Amino acid sequence: MVRYIANKLFYTLISLFILISATFFLMKAIPGDPFMSEKKVPEEIRQRLMEQYGLDKPVFQQYIKYLGDIVQGDLGISMKKINQEVSDIIGQTFSASLKLGLVAIVVSVIIGVVLGLLAALYHRKIIDNITMVLAVLGIAVPSFVLASLLQYVFASKLHWLPTMGFKGPLYYVLPVAALSAQPIAFIARLTRSSMLEVLHADYIKTAKAKGLSWFAILTRHVVRNGIMPVVTYMGPMTANIVTGSVVIEQIFGIGGIGKQFVQAITSRDYPMIMGITIFYGALLMIARLVTDVAYGLIDPRIKLNARKEG
Amino acid sequence: MEPILQVKDLHVSFQVKGGEVKAVRGMNFEVGKGETVAIVGESGSGKSVTAQTIMRLIPSPPSIVKQGEILFQGQDILKKSNKQMEAIRGKDIGMIFQDPMTSLNPTIRIGKQITEVLIKHQKMSAGEAKKRAIEMLKLVGIKNAEARFNQYPHEFSGGMRQRAMIAIALACRPSLLIADEPTTALDVTIQAQIMDVMKDMQERLGTSIILITHDLGVVAGMCDRVIVMYAGEVVESGTKWEIFKNPQHPYTKGLLRSMPRLDQKKGEPLIPIIGTPPDLIKPPIGCPFAARCDKAMKVCERIDPEATVFSDTHLARCWNLHPMAKEVHPNE
Ligand SMILES: Nc1ncnc2c1ncn2[C@@H]1O[C@H](COP(=O)(O)OP(=O)(O)OP(=O)(O)O)[C@@H](O)[C@H]1O
Ligand code: SF4
Ligand SMILES: [Mg+2]
Numbered sequence: 001m002v003r004y005i006a007n008k009l010f011y012t013l014i015s016l017f018i019l020i021s022a023t024f025f026l027m028k029a030i031p032g033d034p035f036m037s038e039k040k041v042p043e044e045i046r047q048r049l050m051e052q053y054g055l056d057k058p059v060f061q062q063y064i065k066y067l068g069d070i071v072q073g074d075l076g077i078s079m080k081k082i083n084q085e086v087s088d089i090i091g092q093t094f095s096a097s098l099k100l101g102l103v104a105i106v107v108s109v110i111i112g113v114v115l116g117l118l119a120a121l122y123h124r125k126i127i128d129n130i131t132m133v134l135a136v137l138g139i140a141v142p143s144f145v146l147a148s149l150l151q152y153v154f155a156s157k158l159h160w161l162p163t164m165g166f167k168g169p170l171y172y173v174l175p176v177a178a179l180s181a182q183p184i185a186f187i188a189r190l191t192r193s194s195m196l197e198v199l200h201a202d203y204i205k206t207a208k209a210k211g212l213s214w215f216a217i218l219t220r221h222v223v224r225n226g227i228m229p230v231v232t233y234m235g236p237m238t239a240n241i242v243t244g245s246v247v248i249e250q251i252f253g254i255g256g257i258g259k260q261f262v263q264a265i266t267s268r269d270y271p272m273i274m275g276i277t278i279f280y281g282a283l284l285m286i287a288r289l290v291t292d293v294a295y296g297l298i299d300p301r302i303k304l305n306a307r308k309e310g
Numbered sequence: 311m312e313p314i315l316q317v318k319d320l321h322v323s324f325q326v327k328g329g330e331v332k333a334v335r336g337m338n339f340e341v342g343k344g345e346t347v348a349i350v351g352e353s354g355s356g357k358s359v360t361a362q363t364i365m366r367l368i369p370s371p372p373s374i375v376k377q378g379e380i381l382f383q384g385q386d387i388l389k390k391s392n393k394q395m396e397a398i399r400g401k402d403i404g405m406i407f408q409d410p411m412t413s414l415n416p417t418i419r420i421g422k423q424i425t426e427v428l429i430k431h432q433k434m435s436a437g438e439a440k441k442r443a444i445e446m447l448k449l450v451g452i453k454n455a456e457a458r459f460n461q462y463p464h465e466f467s468g469g470m471r472q473r474a475m476i477a478i479a480l481a482c483r484p485s486l487l488i489a490d491e492p493t494t495a496l497d498v499t500i501q502a503q504i505m506d507v508m509k510d511m512q513e514r515l516g517t518s519i520i521l522i523t524h525d526l527g528v529v530a531g532m533c534d535r536v537i538v539m540y541a542g543e544v545v546e547s548g549t550k551w552e553i554f555k556n557p558q559h560p561y562t563k564g565l566l567r568s569m570p571r572l573d574q575k576k577g578e579p580l581i582p583i584i585g586t587p588p589d590l591i592k593p594p595i596g597c598p599f600a601a602r603c604d605k606a607m608k609v610c611e612r613i614d615p616e617a618t619v620f621s622d623t624h625l626a627r628c629w630n631l632h633p634m635a636k637e638v639h640p641n642e
Contacts (some may be wrong), residue, residue, distance in 0.1 A: 201412065202407060202409060202412040202413045203412065203413055203414055203415040203416070205367060205407065205413075206405075206407065206413045206414065206415075206475070206478070207415070208367055208399070209365055209367060209399055209400060209404070209405040209407075209479075210399065210400035210426060210427040210430065210478065211395075211396045211397060211398065211399035211400035211401055211427065211430055211431060212396070212400075212426065212427075212430060213396055216430075220418075220426075221415055221418075224417060225415070225416070225417055228417075298417070299417060300416070300417055300419075300462040300464070301416060301417075301462070301464050
């Protein structure tokens, strides 16, 4: 197990390094520089700014310095929010995004698994059909469309829920619903097909032949095995929710990282864009790592593979 | 011998889109105490359906027991409630399946898969169950049982898994064991070992066994009686020697010619039975074997043959064997 985790960690670090390098060089490859804007900046001032941000040095030297800074947790200084460290801005705004994201993940998993399980147990019955129609809809509708729709109906028209902001439990409902719809649909389908497969597996017949009650078979043999594919989806789901939240935060006026990201892009705040990109990248890689480790914990067959590799 | 199981005129069908698959069409047989009965027959003849109906393992729908009785220790299994059935499965009747690679739950330790059945039926504590499970593992010939107890199925070879399955099926010392092709999925060398384990366990526990198999060597090695099934019916049944030395039904004879035997002479060819079994959605009204039988007569296609009895244990269903046939064909 330790070797398995170490192995995954190693690859995560390499991916992170590649991501940082790619982000850095791509930003350098963009024509122009951060100080090109509508207003013409006098050459003298521009020169001084370039020096201040270290942009006058050779690219490779800048790269080494950037890497060194990142190792120390320093993502540079924002170019638009004067004298603010990028890492500080991320730190301040992350908590709102984290809360929103975690709630969305938990809601997605619980509702998705329950729906998928019910659909499998009542295969080809009404519950199954309704769930699958909803799932197809859920996967087809993008989260920002759903967000606008929900906001219009439940906030603007019916006034049941707040339109904007992030000040209490009620404020979670609409953004979480918008973010979770797709993952719920996906998890429900995944759970359904995997539960159906498990329900028809030979070892379920064995369990029945042992005289176990249907409830014991379901809880001890079916659910645990049927849920495994959902665990592998945790990584991609986190990615889905993180990227979705960029727009959702904007729509519901939630002061999270997503909102900062959009602002940074529109104002060409290069260090901010790079910092958040790398932060997002690291977040997703960690999600993947956690997924892999969790999968290794619940599926005993994984450990063996790791042992063989080592 | 007092029968522990009596199957009487059992009919089992499956409701499918195209109609009703009549998988079992009037099965009659008995299993005595401590006896081993083999069920042989081609693929699709209804062996597994019969076996699983005895355990009531086939979900309904799609399966329907159209008529018949299954008396286990004198009581009709088909009249039991689901709860009563749970108390019988695994405790009074154990079952082993064909593919040991898929019959064990891959995410649960072997030990727990054995203790599960002990805790359910013998009301044992976890500690007692563990002791008994390790004992069972040793009995079925698994070395290092204490360590093996904590392993997962993927750490077991195919033969070892089937041994574990036997341990599960026999953990509660059932009076009847149903083994549905327990060695088909295994290497030849392992097959013999598994049969030895079953025989050994039977001697220890006095279990009756229904053994479904395609392997006549296995039948010769451990069975007392043989039931030959064709298209959901018993076409011949008798003691092992009656079937091997004195087969009567054309299908049994064909089966014996088509299957490898231990006493096979070198170079003696296997002769397959030509043709395919009838469609069980529209089974023939006459003898189901008529389309493939080289002895078929007109009457065969019209009327299903009655059983002709040769001894207390030996009977076959074929018009040519019927006493009346002698009158029609005096030369035969
Ligand atoms: N769930 C089902 N739905 C419809 N038909 C079925 C079902 N299960 C079995 N049958 C049919 O019942 C018949 C008997 O099948 P069964 O599995 O008992 O054969 P078998 O003798 O065990 O064959 P094998 O040697 O291949 O195991 C077959 O014709 C099969 O198509
Ligand atoms: S009854 Fe007729 S068709 Fe059937 S096995 Fe006998 S001879 Fe052949
Ligand atoms: Mg079968």
